[in-house]
Amino acid sequence: MMEYIVPATGLLFTLQNIIWINLGVFIGAVFAAIPGLSVILCVILFLPVTYTMSAIPGMMFLLGIYCAGGYGGSVSAILINTPGTPHAAATMLDGHPLSKKGRTKAALKIALYASTFGGVFSALMLLFLGPQVAKVAAQLGTPEYFMVCVFGLTIIAGVSGKSIVRGLISACLGLLIACVGSDPMTSYDRFTFGISRLYLGMDLAVCLIGLFALVEILAKAEKRLDSLKLDTAKMHDDGKITKAEYKRMARPVIVSSLIGVMVGIIPGTGASEASWFSYSQAKNMSKHPEEFGHGSVEGIAAAESANNAVTGATLIPLLTLGIPGDGTVAIMLSALMINGLNPGISLFTTDGDIMYAIMLGLILVNVFMFIQGKFLTTLFAKVVSIPQEILTPIIVIFCMAGAYSVNENYFDVAIALVFAVLAWVLRKLDLPAVPILLGMVLGSMTETNFRRALLISNGNPSIFFSSIYCWIFVVLIIFAVGTIVRGKLREGKAN
Secondary structure: OHHHHHHHHHHHOOHHHHHHHHHHHHHHHHHHHOOOOOHHHHHHHHHHHHHHOOHHHHHHHHHHHHHHHHHHHHHHHHHHOOOOOHHHHHHHHHHHHHHHOOOHHHHHHHHHHHHHHHHHHHHHHHHHHHHHHHHHHOOOOHHHHHHHHHHHHOHHHHOOOOOHHHHHHHHHHHHHHHOOEEOOOOOOEEOOOOOHHHOOOOOHHHHHHHHHHHHHHHHHHOOOOOOOOOOHHHHOOOOOOOHHHHHHHHHHHHHHHHHHHHHHHOOOOOHHHHHHHHHHHHHHHOOOHHHOOOOOHHHHHHHHHHHHHHHHHHHHHHHHHOOOOOHHHHHOHHHHHOOOOOOOOHHHHOOHHHHHHHHHHHHHHHHHHHHHHHHHHHHHHHHHHOOHHHHHHHHHHHHHHHHHHHHOOHHHHHHHHHHHHHHHHHHHOOOOOHHHHHHHHHHHHHHHHHHHHHHHOOOOHHHHHOOHHHHHHHHHHHHHHHHHHHHHHHHHHHO
16 A cells, blocks of 8 residues: 555646646535536536546546535535535535525535545545555456446446436436447447447447536426525624534534434445435434524534535545446446546556555545635525526536547437437436436446356356355345345335
């Protein structure tokens, strides 16, 4: 570990990286503060920007957006009772009531401090747990990696919305899209229909611009959104937090950060689950449960530390096994792969200095998030009231420019438009889009390892149960699917 730390710090602490980190943090906080503009949308829009960068500044920029997005959603949740991102909904329960009591600045400070603690905590967990998981990953062969991919596909059950069946339909569509292009084993054309540009397959970034960005514009065009009016006078309180309140927040922040890390490591879960679970636990442990829902400082601290503690944890399965922890992290695969860095064990053996620079950089991202939040919160708050008629054309321009810039051709713009229409139709059919993303990301990896394993064993499927690691992943797959199905059944009964 120490042999990588020194060169990693040299790679990390450059003026270029510092600038890109701060730019990413600023953009992420602004986007997340505006209701309707999600973090995943922001990452997709700015992903093409990273294609001209090297790995470290590109990842620092995207991680800045990712982490600041976790904090930025709390701004609108506290100010106007509308969460900027889904995982800020738990923060809204106590953040807005505390704001109505005349303590808006105090609520925003609590959210910032808790988010920073959770983010730094998860970054440290990534730094210490990531290399250990990579050591185990180094012992995995082709059949084991196929089982890892199958385990990764269980994410689909967790992000399939109310219906697992609909999620699986979307995932199959994603797997089908992943088959477009040349066969990975024989190089024969598949589903190219004579179009030479499809021989290398669908570019992930271009598809995502249509699936997640342009479709939002189509959705907004169907309904009129009233501009939100923000009364900035409510932010003129002194923002003071008492020693007793700091003391009360300590335990929920620590416990919620642990919960956030554990939830983030498990593929298919995310910040929303972590924030609600932590909020519930904080209420159960509190000596003042009656305050929850009426402006509890513990409630705000628990929700915000949990959703930011997820950020570093989701990178652990991505960097070590190539399995994204959630949809946003899956998009970051492109930033790594464009620089020839394929997630998995090779990252820690052949590119250890780059990996440690990224992991250390995550700590730096949270430090700059704290600094910007300390001095720019008022600015972040003002963007809440930007009219949609101004935002929408700007987003469309970014989408078109981003799609074109990936390979500098108009064919990709057409692909983005096709996927936007596809996503709009799927939305009408109530089919989720995230499983399509995961199917596209994991499809090629799953197919390649499956076929290689069968070639090694001369077609004998028992190779997938030939080692202790294979059986460990079988147990994990059964456990993950069982847990998710049980949760879905409980939701069905509750409704």
